[in-house]
Amino acid sequence: MQANIVFASLTGNNEEVAEIVQRQLDAQGVTTTLTEMSQADAEDLTDGDIAVIVPYTYGEGDLPEEGLDFFEDLLDTDLSGVVFGVAGSGDSWYGDDYCKAVTEFDQQLAQAGATRGAQPLFVDLRPDDDDEPRLAAFTQSLMTAIAKRA
Numbered sequence: 147m148q149a150n151i152v153f154a155s156l157t158g159n160n161e162e163v164a165e166i167v168q169r170q171l172d173a174q175g176v177t178t179t180l181t182e183m184s185q186a187d188a189e190d191l192t193d194g195d196i197a198v199i200v201p202y203t204y205g206e207g208d209l210p211e212e213g214l215d216f217f218e219d220l221l222d223t224d225l226s227g228v229v230f231g232v233a234g235s236g237d238s239w240y241g242d243d244y245c246k247a248v249t250e251f252d253q254q255l256a257q258a259g260a261t262r263g264a265q266p267l268f269v270d271l272r273p274d275d276d277d278e279p280r281l282a283a284f285t286q287s288l289m290t291a292i293a294k295r296a
């Protein structure tokens with residue numbers, strides 16, 4: 147079982163979220179690859195069973211700028227064999243724009259034909275002790291979806 151985790155992070159919060167998910171998947175015996183979004187290639191996701199995207203939200207509900215190419219390329223990639231989940235940190239102060247990049251990546255991956263294995267998960271700023279079990283449930287949901295697919 148192989149998982150690609152792609153994150154975008156300016157101040158470290160989403161990198162932490164990505165590392166928590168990586169730890170949790172590793173503990174389930176999944177082989178994981180962690181890639182910063184500006185270095186990621188949408189096509190690489192087709193090599194794995196699971197894709198986890200961890201974006202920050204900027205501006206007013208904007209996607210990470212360094213991830214725009216990656217985001218657009220997803221639609222040109224056949225992700226029909228891939229189970230995905232999107233989790234990310236934003237700031238709830240932004241109201242309707244809270245973690246909008248998470249919602250947008252979730253919709254983009256579904257449109258690219260990937261299978262949603264977990265509901266999009268929002269983390270408010272730096273992940274804390276309460277977020278660990280929420281992320282564990284997210285990871286577990288991905289594992290359940292993979293088991294169903296097999």
Ligand SMILES: Cc1cc2nc3c(=O)[nH]c(=O)nc-3n(C[C@H](O)[C@H](O)[C@H](O)COP(=O)(O)O)c2cc1C
Nearest residue numbers: 155156157158159160204205207236237240244245
């Ligand atoms: C200029 C600016 C704009 C932001 N806009 C949003 C936003 O629209 N929605 C949101 O949820 N968070 C917004 N944030 C908050 C960041 O997404 C949040 O701090 C996040 O944890 C940063 O992740 P990082 O540490 O991985 O870079 C904004 C932050 C800054 C500095």
